[in-house]
Amino acid sequence: MSHLPYYITLGLIIACTVIGLRLRFSNSSAPTNVAPWATSAHPLLGHLPAYSPDPVKFLTEQKALVGDVFRVNFVVMKITVLIGAKWNRWLLAEVDEEDVSFYKMLSVLSCGLLDNPLGNASAMAHSRKAMRIVTSEFSRKALDRYFTDWAGQPRISLFDSSSTLLFNANLAVFFGPRFVQDHGPEMISLLQRMQKALLSPWPRILPLWASPSGRTLKRVKERIKQLVDDEVEKRMEDVDHWSGANDYLSGLVMSNEAEGYQEHYYTEHFVTYIMAAHVNSAGTFAWTLLHLLRNPELMRAFEAEIKVNPPLSDIYPIKDMPFSEACLRETGRLYNNLITFRYATRDIRTSSGVVIPKGWVATSPLAVQMDPELFEEPGRWNPRRWLPSCTVKRDLYATRFRNYEFVQFGGGKHVCSGEKLTHALLRATLWPTLVDHFRLELVEEGIVDGEGVDGVGLAPNHAESLGTAFGIREVYVRVTRRDVSLSSVGGA
Numbered sequence: 001m002s003h004l005p006y007y008i009t010l011g012l013i014i015a016c017t018v019i020g021l022r023l024r025f026s027n028s029s030a031p032t033n034v035a036p037w038a039t040s041a042h043p044l045l046g047h048l049p050a051y052s053p054d055p056v057k058f059l060t061e062q063k064a065l066v067g068d069v070f071r072v073n074f075v076v077m078k079i080t081v082l083i084g085a086k087w088n089r090w091l092l093a094e095v096d097e098e099d100v101s102f103y104k105m106l107s108v109l110s111c112g113l114l115d116n117p118l119g120n121a122s123a124m125a126h127s128r129k130a131m132r133i134v135t136s137e138f139s140r141k142a143l144d145r146y147f148t149d150w151a152g153q154p155r156i157s158l159f160d161s162s163s164t165l166l167f168n169a170n171l172a173v174f175f176g177p178r179f180v181q182d183h184g185p186e187m188i189s190l191l192q193r194m195q196k197a198l199l200s201p202w203p204r205i206l207p208l209w210a211s212p213s214g215r216t217l218k219r220v221k222e223r224i225k226q227l228v229d230d231e232v233e234k235r236m237e238d239v240d241h242w243s244g245a246n247d248y249l250s251g252l253v254m255s256n257e258a259e260g261y262q263e264h265y266y267t268e269h270f271v272t273y274i275m276a277a278h279v280n281s282a283g284t285f286a287w288t289l290l291h292l293l294r295n296p297e298l299m300r301a302f303e304a305e306i307k308v309n310p311p312l313s314d315i316y317p318i319k320d321m322p323f324s325e326a327c328l329r330e331t332g333r334l335y336n337n338l339i340t341f342r343y344a345t346r347d348i349r350t351s352s353g354v355v356i357p358k359g360w361v362a363t364s365p366l367a368v369q370m371d372p373e374l375f376e377e378p379g380r381w382n383p384r385r386w387l388p389s390c391t392v393k394r395d396l397y398a399t400r401f402r403n404y405e406f407v408q409f410g411g412g413k414h415v416c417s418g419e420k421l422t423h424a425l426l427r428a429t430l431w432p433t434l435v436d437h438f439r440l441e442l443v444e445e446g447i448v449d450g451e452g453v454d455g456v457g458l459a460p461n462h463a464e465s466l467g468t469a470f471g472i473r474e475v476y477v478r479v480t481r482r483d484v485s486l487s488s489v490g491g492a
């Protein structure tokens, strides 16, 4: 008993020493001036409740409250967010891949499934080359069958149907129409399951085998690999025969053959590309139609444009595409790129002295595009703002792009390699073909007056999006074939 005070004193000394050392250690290793946390955090759910209802509003308010670099806590992910055109430029074009990595981001975001989307250093150059030779051909006959099927139904779901259409169109561009015929439905179902599983938090928290979504990701990837490997093998066995196929895979195989590109790279490359293509083009296709349907004056302008500038019917190598300045330059500006992610591989001190801790880092191109100091009426869906005849120099698409104020297709090293393909597919082929031959009518169900961007009647669901958001609920369209197509009436 007499030793008790001695033990208590010793215990206190040890405890104080440990606490002192920990404090000292943490003080010496923690960087100073770390980006501050955003305000309004919930004790359990972090910033999710404040962010989710209107992310752009949240980000803009936080910029005013705590500055243009701040941290946001999404519970399973903590992200340093940077808001402003200069930060768009910094993240997209100025940082070193080693410090702030696109590939590490892709790998972590895909739960390790897309570790090696490019395979080797020169693969990106090959890919861009292959992209130039693909055509916008998603044969007129196939398209007509597709839209005729829409017209045969009492109504079609706008977002789901657009998603399947764009998967089909992108698969045709990547693997050619025969592949779509043989494997399209299975491949689309696999990709849709993969997309859904990637939105689940569990594969991010647990090993893949430990959750149903994680196991789905593994299974789906294995099956996609089988399908892709079989197709690649076929192409490699007879490169000359396939060289005239004009699809992306034949271009890639021809281009990579000289470099000894490994067969096993193709699956990750394909999944990265097809996901990149689909997550942005499907929503863009649907939103643009919805805005046109809610703006009859703009729909009439588009119909008039089709009469004088009919949709493409032939094979156009994309580099030779004649781009009209049609009224659809918008291509989804008000929806996509809420967040562009990267992964900081170490603590990074920015030029303004603020430190971005190792981990997730992002800009918000959408918040920049909605800044009223940069854009007149930024929330208005106004495709005409991009027509040269309607713009002052500052507003020109190219100027905005150069200033990193408008980066709907990214910028810098990882600028979208599918931009031209998107113009070919959406602007020159899919939208005009549909509107040329068919009349569209919105079925009122699902539309809530005043809701969403420019009061279109539907809010975007940013929380469940890997790219351009879909709507928070489905809306429906009735499609009927015109007696006479617009282009056959002509511009007279």
Ligand code: HEM
Pocket (backbone or CB within 6 Å): 092, 102, 124, 272, 273, 274, 276, 277, 278, 280, 281, 284, 331, 332, 336, 337, 340, 341, 407, 408, 409, 410, 411, 413, 414, 415, 416, 417, 418, 419, 421, 422
């Ligand atoms: C409306 C349609 C599209 C939009 C808005 C869009 C947007 C973007 C954006 C913002 C980026 C940059 C991402 C970043 O820096 O983190 C990007 C990259 C990319 N996009 Fe697109 N995209 C579209 C369609 C397509 C299509 C059709 C393809 C088909 C190949 C495609 C393939 C890619 C690829 C491969 C990258 C990554 C390029 C690299 O890492 O170098 N995209 N896209």
